Amino acid sequence: MKDILQEFRKRWLEKPRIVLGIMTGTSFDGIDLAVASISKTNNTLLFKTLAHSIVEYPKELQKYFSQITSQNHTSVSDISSFNFLHPHCVAEAINSFIRSEEIPQIELIGYHGQTIWHQPTSISIGNYTMTSTFQLGSGSVLAQKTNIPVVSDFRSADMVFGGQGAPLVPIFDRDIFADTTNIVVLVNIGGIANISVLFPNSHKPIAYDVGPGNVWIDYITKKFYGLAFDEGGKIAKTGKFSDELWEQLLTIDFIEKPYPKSTGREEFSVQLLVSILDDITISSEDILHTLAKFTAYCIAKEILFHSNSECKVYVSGGGLHNDVIQSYIQSYLPKATFTTTETVGIASDAKEALCFAYLAWRSMAGLPISLPSITGAKKETISGSISFPF
Amino acid sequence: MKDILQEFRKRWLEKPRIVLGIMTGTSFDGIDLAVASISKTNNTLLFKTLAHSIVEYPKELQKYFSQITSQNHTSVSDISSFNFLHPHCVAEAINSFIRSEEIPQIELIGYHGQTIWHQPTSISIGNYTMTSTFQLGSGSVLAQKTNIPVVSDFRSADMVFGGQGAPLVPIFDRDIFADTTNIVVLVNIGGIANISVLFPNSHKPIAYDVGPGNVWIDYITKKFYGLAFDEGGKIAKTGKFSDELWEQLLTIDFIEKPYPKSTGREEFSVQLLVSILDDITISSEDILHTLAKFTAYCIAKEILFHSNSECKVYVSGGGLHNDVIQSYIQSYLPKATFTTTETVGIASDAKEALCFAYLAWRSMAGLPISLPSITGAKKETISGSISFPF
Numbered sequence: 124m125k126d127i128l129q130e131f132r133k134r135w136l137e138k139p140r141i142v143l144g145i146m147t148g149t150s151f152d153g154i155d156l157a158v159a160s161i162s163k164t165n166n167t168l169l170f171k172t173l174a175h176s177i178v179e180y181p182k183e184l185q186k187y188f189s190q191i192t193s194q195n196h197t198s199v200s201d202i203s204s205f206n207f208l209h210p211h212c213v214a215e216a217i218n219s220f221i222r223s224e225e226i227p228q229i230e231l232i233g234y235h236g237q238t239i240w241h242q243p244t245s246i247s248i249g250n251y252t253m254t255s256t257f258q259l260g261s262g263s264v265l266a267q268k269t270n271i272p273v274v275s276d277f278r279s280a281d282m283v284f285g286g287q288g289a290p291l292v293p294i295f296d297r298d299i300f301a302d303t304t305n306i307v308v309l310v311n312i313g314g315i316a317n318i319s320v321l322f323p324n325s326h327k328p329i330a331y332d333v334g335p336g337n338v339w340i341d342y343i344t345k346k347f348y349g350l351a352f353d354e355g356g357k358i359a360k361t362g363k364f365s366d367e368l369w370e371q372l373l374t375i376d377f378i379e380k381p382y383p384k385s386t387g388r389e390e391f392s393v394q395l396l397v398s399i400l401d402d403i404t405i406s407s408e409d410i411l412h413t414l415a416k417f418t419a420y421c422i423a424k425e426i427l428f429h430s431n432s433e434c435k436v437y438v439s440g441g442g443l444h445n446d447v448i449q450s451y452i453q454s455y456l457p458k459a460t461f462t463t464t465e466t467v468g469i470a471s472d473a474k475e476a477l478c479f480a481y482l483a484w485r486s487m488a489g490l491p492i493s494l495p496s497i498t499g500a501k502k503e504t505i506s507g508s509i510s511f512p513f
Numbered sequence: 514m515k516d517i518l519q520e521f522r523k524r525w526l527e528k529p530r531i532v533l534g535i536m537t538g539t540s541f542d543g544i545d546l547a548v549a550s551i552s553k554t555n556n557t558l559l560f561k562t563l564a565h566s567i568v569e570y571p572k573e574l575q576k577y578f579s580q581i582t583s584q585n586h587t588s589v590s591d592i593s594s595f596n597f598l599h600p601h602c603v604a605e606a607i608n609s610f611i612r613s614e615e616i617p618q619i620e621l622i623g624y625h626g627q628t629i630w631h632q633p634t635s636i637s638i639g640n641y642t643m644t645s646t647f648q649l650g651s652g653s654v655l656a657q658k659t660n661i662p663v664v665s666d667f668r669s670a671d672m673v674f675g676g677q678g679a680p681l682v683p684i685f686d687r688d689i690f691a692d693t694t695n696i697v698v699l700v701n702i703g704g705i706a707n708i709s710v711l712f713p714n715s716h717k718p719i720a721y722d723v724g725p726g727n728v729w730i731d732y733i734t735k736k737f738y739g740l741a742f743d744e745g746g747k748i749a750k751t752g753k754f755s756d757e758l759w760e761q762l763l764t765i766d767f768i769e770k771p772y773p774k775s776t777g778r779e780e781f782s783v784q785l786l787v788s789i790l791d792d793i794t795i796s797s798e799d800i801l802h803t804l805a806k807f808t809a810y811c812i813a814k815e816i817l818f819h820s821n822s823e824c825k826v827y828v829s830g831g832g833l834h835n836d837v838i839q840s841y842i843q844s845y846l847p848k849a850t851f852t853t854t855e856t857v858g859i860a861s862d863a864k865e866a867l868c869f870a871y872l873a874w875r876s877m878a879g880l881p882i883s884l885p886s887i888t889g890a891k892k893e894t895i896s897g898s899i900s901f902p903f
Contacts, residue, residue, distance in 0.1 A: 124620045124621065128521075130520070131517055131521040187639060197592070202589075202592060207669070230514045239593070249571070249574060251601065257596055264670075280656075508653050510670075
């Protein structure tokens with residue numbers, strides 16, 4: 124078996140492959156699609172984004188999906204339906220995407236599936252102690268509905284060997300963004316902010332959560348201005364820095380924890396912010412200004428820890444567009460060069476989908492798709508299950 | 514992609530492959546394992562059973578598995594755990610089986626997974642109308658734990674094209690048992706009795722349920738004698754035929770329904786039997802005798818419909834060992850030749866596990882694994898998802 128598999132993989136690497144990546148987040152807001160041409164010649168990876176898009180979930184299904192993934196409302200019948208319905212919706216999105224874009228024949232799909240449970244810390248079941256992860260959506264159904272081979276189930280293998288099965292993006296970051304002379308830092312400012320640090324000529328990046336991204340900013344903007352987010356940081360710009368709020372923010376335990384560390388929205392809850400603000404007299408625009416600086420501080424502090432400020436920083440995520448966050452980060456890191464992922468052809472909105480296109484391509488090539496230094500696994504694993512429709 | 518896949522499949526077929534099949538039934542009683550050497554030369558299939566075994570589920574897990582697959586007690590957390598725990602137990606069974614048997618290096622595993630839902634009739638979800646099936650157990654986890662490539666998710670593809678995703682055994686029956694001159698009938702007498710009919714030089718077998726197998730016999734034996742089953746039909750032998758019971762049994766609708774038809778234990782429920790017996794004065798051994806004849810009748814009636822009695826009959830399942838059932842079948846079919854699957858090297862206990870070894874082998878070879886004439890699908894499908902551990 125190994126001999127014929129090796130031959131197959133060698134031939135897979137012989138020419139550029141057109142691969143589509145699919146990512147659907149836990150908020151059920153949309154299906155991210157991105158297509159890339161991927162090849163490797165003389166040990167150099169050539170990765171080129173060809174097209175990308177976000178397709179909304181059908182509204183009624185959004186509700187249905189949210190319902191059945193909440194722990195108290197799940198029947199095996201619903202799980203079974205969802206396992207067919209998710210790839211069905213994804214296939215519809217892919218088929219309309221293919222029709223609307225000028226893209227070459229897609230040879231492979233990387234389908235992450237919908238995470239409905241991720242248990243990276245061990246639990247006991249009878250005499251067994253185990254971790255697990257579960258992404259719904261049959262790769263086989265998607266393959267049949269698109270007539271394109273599909274790679275799915277990316278996270279299980281890493282967890283079998285003691286890894287957390289996450290994050291998987293650092294291997295993509297390393298291979299796309301790493302530099303032979305500079306330390307490169309990828310900053311993603313979503314609800315929570317996280318960084319990947321890539322050292323020159325090292326295969327072992329570092330990646331972890333650093334603190335709040337937009338989670339608190341979005342809450343305040345919604346509460347006081349009825350807006351989904353502070354576009355461009357416009358409101359924060361009208362505010363000024365508050366020493367009083369700042370001192371309270373600095374007391375949050377997570378900020379001083381050494382890396383690697385990870386957090387969720389539960390550690391940066393609305394309750395915590397409200398309790399902090401309870402003791403302070405402050406205007407809403409000053410809150411937004413100070414929170415924007417705090418986000419910048421949490422990011423810059425960790426970058427300085429690894430790089431002494433001389434580095435190349437790629438910023439992505441919603442916080443990229445908040446000018447107050449951006450200018451504070453830049454003032455904290457005067458010697459850093461700032462850029463966006465777009466400069467190397469990676470649309471920041473499509474980064475995760477492109478990552479799963481890349482991981483599927485690696486899976487077909489027999490290359491490991493997770494980094495033990497990041498996930499904590501005992502070894503590198505070839506991962507993913509392949510479904511052929513022909 | 515198609516070119517390199519074709520080359521891979523051609524080379525897969527170049528020599529005999531050692532394949533392990535795994536089947537775990539819905540009663541959670543055990544893990545069936547069977548290993549076969551499979552090859553195809555000059556269009557002739559060579560299939561040889563090398564070893565087989567049944568390993569019990571760990572007791573505490575039996576209970577746990579039954580619990581989480583009952584519709585009202587399922588959380589996504591349990592589904593996720595089960596998806597890792599099932600292949601973990603199967604891997605333990607495989608590893609101990611490999612150690613205890615003298616078998617060559619296994620190259621591939623066919624892993625059916627644990628069916629927790631099968632919905633072959635359409636249901637509506639929002640604007641979508643759909644069928645689905647769900648076998649728990651990550652193929653990727655099993656591949657990593659055994660270090661052997663795994664094929665899983667056998668039923669989904671067929672259902673995408675309108676098939677029932679079942680039964681899958683007929684393709685195995687056809688390729689192993691079909692004869693160029695005789696009609697061949699495979700009779701399996703489990704709780705329910707079913708038959709596969711293979712016509713000479715035809716690729717389209719017929720397969721369906723014919724009536725009760727042992728379900729009622731086992732119930733009466735348990736109730737009146739405290740035994741799990743009527744071993745060898747010993748008790749039935751001491752009884753005699755009851756006209757009165759017979760006339761009642763013949764009124765059951767299912768018996769006269771034309772094929773194809775399928776049934777579950779719910780159509781041959783204890784309640785129905787009890788209500789039939791309520792109006793009759795009869796001894797328990799006469800019940801067993803008459804039920805044994807009824808099982809034989811339901812089987813023979815359908816065989817006669819297709820074959821005019823001149824055929825080769827392979828009997829398998831628990832009912833194979835009930836002499837009363839057997840002698841009645843033989844008297845109904847005087848011109849038939851009776852034999853067991855063992856005569857062609859297929860241990861009847863291991864038939865399902867061997868079937869999934871064969872289907873996995875076909876999947877790697879790019880051969881379809883379900884028969885549209887049986888499942889009702891619009892076309893033949895290449896099926897299964899492949900997980901490579903290396």
